Amino acid sequence: MMTLPDLTVLRPASVAEAVEALRANPGARVLAGGTDIVPNLKYGMYDTQHLVALRGLSSELRYVREDRSGDLRLGAMCSIDELGRSEVVKARLPALADACRQIAGPQLRRMGTLGGNLCLDTRCVYVNQSHFWRSALGYCLKKDGTVCHVVAGGKRCVAAASNDTAPVLLALDAGVKIVSPGGERTMPLRDFYVADGLHNTVLAPDELLTEVRIPAAAATRKQAFAKLRMRAAIDFPALNLAVALELDGPSVKSVSLAVSALAARPALIKGLQDLHGHTADAIFAEELGRRAHKQCRPLTNIGIDPEWRRDVLPVLVRRTVLRAIG
Numbered sequence: 001m002m003t004l005p006d007l008t009v010l011r012p013a014s015v016a017e018a019v020e021a022l023r024a025n026p027g028a029r030v031l032a033g034g035t036d037i038v039p040n041l042k043y044g045m046y047d048t049q050h051l052v053a054l055r056g057l058s059s060e061l062r063y064v065r066e067d068r069s070g071d072l073r074l075g076a077m078c079s080i081d082e083l084g085r086s087e088v089v090k091a092r093l094p095a096l097a098d099a100c101r102q103i104a105g106p107q108l109r110r111m112g113t114l115g116g117n118l119c120l121d122t123r124c125v126y127v128n129q130s131h132f133w134r135s136a137l138g139y140c141l142k143k144d145g146t147v148c149h150v151v152a153g154g155k156r157c158v159a160a161a162s163n164d165t166a167p168v169l170l171a172l173d174a175g176v177k178i179v180s181p182g183g184e185r186t187m188p189l190r191d192f193y194v195a196d197g198l199h200n201t202v203l204a205p206d207e208l209l210t211e212v213r214i215p216a217a218a219a220t221r222k223q224a225f226a227k228l229r230m231r232a233a234i235d236f237p238a239l240n241l242a243v244a245l246e247l248d249g250p251s252v253k254s255v256s257l258a259v260s261a262l263a264a265r266p267a268l269i270k271g272l273q274d275l276h277g278h279t280a281d282a283i284f285a286e287e288l289g290r291r292a293h294k295q296c297r298p299l300t301n302i303g304i305d306p307e308w309r310r311d312v313l314p315v316l317v318r319r320t321v322l323r324a325i326g
């Protein structure tokens with residue numbers, strides 16, 4: 001049986017106390033719903049001695065609010081389950097509600113939070129294993145080792161971003177609010193992730209993601225989410241993607257396509273501006289699939305044939321775009 005290491009759990013009662021606890025205890029990690037960090041702790045992936053539990057921040061960080069401007073604000077401690085069921089989210093951001101309903105299984109969705117999902121550690125078939133398993137392979141760059149088993153000679157970990165809400169929120173131009181002992185900052189989600197599987201966000205050790213803000217315009221965009229996985233429940237994505245389209249009659253006014261579960265950072269497909277003005281039809285959907293195929297190269301970081309995942313990608317994009325157009 002895998003057991004938790006010896007840890008001290010700190011239980012702040014406010015965001016201010018939480019970031020102060022992170023500052024005062026170097027190496028401390030945030031515990032939200034615990035659905036990902038607890039298994040990882042049991043795998044021996046972190047050397048931390050302190051966990052800063054966010055449960056006591058629920059009254060501060062668990063909300064779905066609409067601003068006067070029409071922007072939607074989601075607190076980081078909203079559970080995945082409540083976002084999947086929220087009438088506001090379903091009506092305004094159906095792709096996000098859909099993504100939430102496809103995360104893990106019912107118990108994990110009730111425990112798991114939006115903040116934990118966006119800050120989810122990257123995953124790799126060579127690292128989400130017991131310590132014994134990893135030691136037999138000689139470890140890897142992500143923890144305790146010096147090599148990467150995915151990219152021969154690679155100097156950077158390419159473990160996969162595997163969070164299902166990220167591509168949707170990227171495609172919808174969401175932003176995040178981050179709080180530290182020194183104050184707060186906001187940034188577009190597209191600037192939040194970095195291409196480093198060891199730590200794939202810009203969060204400093206004493207920073208907390210507290211809120212996600214989705215612009216009012218997102219609710220008017222045609223949108224859809226899709227996820228490839230081996231089983232229709234529980235499984236992490238083998239690929240996930242989201243498309244958001246602004247239409248002007250039959251024409252495309254703007255389009256965003258985000259694809260993830262490839263490498264450490266969810267990817268926004270580049271260079272789609274020339275498709276603005278195109279009729280939103282099957283040819284357009286096919287073209288988006290072609291471009292995604294060109295730009296995305298799945299790796300062996302997920303234990304499912306990367307060539308097959310790449311072949312499936314344009315099919316998944318085409319179907320998702322057609323579903324979004326309706």
Ligand SMILES: Cc1cc2nc3c(=O)[nH]c(=O)nc-3n(C[C@H](O)[C@H](O)[C@H](O)COP(=O)(O)OP(=O)(O)OC[C@H]3O[C@@H](n4cnc5c(N)ncnc54)[C@H](O)[C@@H]3O)c2cc1C
Pocket residue numbers: 029030031032033034035036037038039076080102103104105108111112113114115116117118119120121162163164165203207208209210234235236237
């Ligand atoms: C069997 C299984 C299947 C799963 N399937 C899926 C799936 O299909 N799709 C998917 O997306 N996820 C999946 N997950 C992962 C996980 O359940 C969800 O991503 C969940 O939303 C994580 O939220 P949490 O609150 O439990 O995060 P935690 O485990 O508490 O934290 C995750 C990480 O985020 C950090 N963190 C948490 N909150 C914050 C914050 N507010 N600010 C800064 N850092 C923070 C933690 O320090 C930790 O590093 C699965 C997990 C399991 C065990």
Ligand code: SF4
Pocket residue numbers: 123124125126127140141142143147148149150151156157158159197301
């Ligand atoms: S991508 Fe490479 S370094 Fe990163 S976890 Fe996988 S094997 Fe380890």
